[in-house]
Amino acid sequence: MKITGIYATPGYSGFFFDDQRAIKQGAEHDGFTYVGEPVTDGFDEIRQAGESIIVDIELEDSTVVRGDCAAVQYSGAGGRDPLFKAEEYAPVIEGPVADELVGRDATDFLDNAETLEEMEVDGDRLHTAIRYGVSQALLAAAAEAENTTQTDVMANALGTEPATEPVPVFGQSGDDRYNNTEKMFVKGVPVLPHALINSVEKIGENGETLLEYVEWLTDRSQELGPDDYDPRFHIDVYGMIGEIFGGPYDRDEVVDYFAALEEAAAPYPLQIEGPMDVGNREDQIAAMVELREGLEAADVDVDIVADEWCNTFEDVQAFVDAGAADLVQIKTPDLGGIHRSGQAVRYCEGTDTRAYLGGTCNETETSARACAHVALATDAAQTLAKPGMGFDEGYMIVENEMRRTIARRERDQQTETDEITADD
Known part of the structure; x- marks a missing residue:
């Protein structure tokens, strides 16, 4: 056609x-x-x-x-x-x-x-x-x-075999990081809450505000979550850990802070996105490798997620090849063609890096549904609830698109089976 x-x-x-x-x-x-006045062109x-x-x-x-x-x-x-x-x-x-x-x-x-x-x-x-x-x-x-x-x-x-269950959806709270997160707990969202920690005020001058928030996440999830709820905490700090601590990132002060975050999140796994932003891809990769090596040496089990300076397909390759992250965010609008996001997920296959099919709150319901199909087609580790920062709408759009697609594929496969049986 x-x-x-x-x-x-x-x-x-x-x-x-x-x-x-x-x-x-x-x-x-x-x-x-x-x-104030903007500083970025455009x-x-x-x-x-x-x-x-x-x-x-x-x-x-x-x-x-x-x-x-x-x-x-x-x-x-x-x-x-x-x-x-x-x-x-x-x-x-x-x-x-x-x-x-x-x-x-x-x-x-x-x-x-x-x-x-x-x-x-x-x-x-x-x-x-x-x-x-x-x-x-x-x-x-x-x-x-x-x-x-x-x-x-x-x-x-x-050349993939699609997932037969919905890919775990990552909910984002926006600045309403308490009320929206409680909504996520009630709905049993598997990965949460993003939290939008993009200033010193939100993380604390010594990281104490974020530490208190992670402790609250653990306590409140146990109060509000469904039976057998086993969430994964994922927090985007927008480089703020680098802002308050600075490098080198394998030194005791930084590693001890991550250890404290791990303890606050226990018994649930913790992922920290964008721990620092050092201004260019090469140095960002080096800083993240340094941090991961420091955490590994101290037996601190906190996963590091690449975001800043990991935009294009070539960027994803560079972070994965260097072993700079436990997860890479594949920021779908930044890769261009939607098939490039699928190819980026596939590039993580067989490596120690998992693929987080992300994107942005600033998308639309149409692009979010399209990305749900990429997530299913590639069986990504997790995918983002989007658009918007209200949580409920984006979660509904992405989760329901995956569920209706899986149901349709099951019906189609059953019809094919029935036709083959009838022919026999």
């Missing part, structure tokens, strides 16, 4: 764009916004409305399928593409991108997605958000044309 049209409509995303550098430099809250305010582009692909039978272009909350930071402005990029999709893809066979998902990935306009690669959103629509188009699930299309493209 041929692609007959591609259309782009500017829209909103599920959260906001935030100038991470300005926040780390001490920008103060003014209600929901921030006081920002007009420290916090501004998140944008998306709704991508419609029309097929020759007049069916319309969708994908959404979206970029991460902290756009323009940590080596990422610049701030994504929908009005600026929509003409690129309806112009050069449509010119390249209209007329192609919708069932050739991988070929179409790779063509998009390699495209250049005026000598520059397409913004990662464009590649991300259009490739989602290409995935949906292939599934529609083949009358199958997006999970199966992705699995066929990657």
Whole structure:
């Protein structure tokens, strides 16, 4: 079935764009916004409305399928593409991108997605958000044309066997790290709470505030969680451990702090994302290797998660090859084409590094559902509840998409079995 049209409509995303550098430099809250001037190129305010582009692909039978272009909350930071402005990029999709893809066979998902990935306009690669959103629509188009699930299309493209149970979902609390986390406990969320520890105020000048929070997590999970609840705690500290302690990261002061966090989380496993941000990929990898070696030598069992400076497929490869993390976050909008996220998960296979299929609160329900199919197709270690920072909506979207897909695949397989039996 041929692609007959591609259309782009500017829209909103599920959260906001935030100038991470300005926040780390001490920008103060003014209600929901921030006081001060932005410091990252492209920002007009420290916090501004998140944008998306709704991508419609029309097929020759007049069916319309969708994908959404979206970029991460902290756009323009940590080596990422610049701030994504929908009005600026929509003409690129309806112009050069449509010119390249209209007329192609919708069932050739991988070929179409790779063509998009390699495209250049005026000598520059397409913004990662464009590649991300259009490739989602290409995935949906292939599934529609083949009358199958997006999970199966992705699995066929990657040569994988899809998961038969939902991938563990990672809930994120936003700044409402107590109320939203209690919601997660009641629902038995397997990985939680993210917690958004992105300032010295939130971690404590000596790390004491975070330590108290982890102790609360352990106690409250036992009070509110379902029977036999066995959560995994995952906290994103946005480099704040590096801010308050500094390097070297294998010294006793740092290792002892991680040991205290481990004790506070017991008996549950603990993952710390982005422990430091040293300004570039090479030094970030070196710092994380140093930290992991220090923890291993002291027999401290806290997993380290790569985030800052781990954006592209090549970045994921570099962190995995160096053994710099127990998990790598595959930040889906930053990798471009959605198949690249699947390939990044697969790159972790056979290594000591697990794949966390992440993304951002600043996506949409359409991109979140597409990522649920990537998670199933690759059987990732965990996947992010998104979009938004309210928790409930994102968890429902991702979890339910996986459940309905698994149920459909089971029905399809049963139908095939019944037909074979009838023929015999």
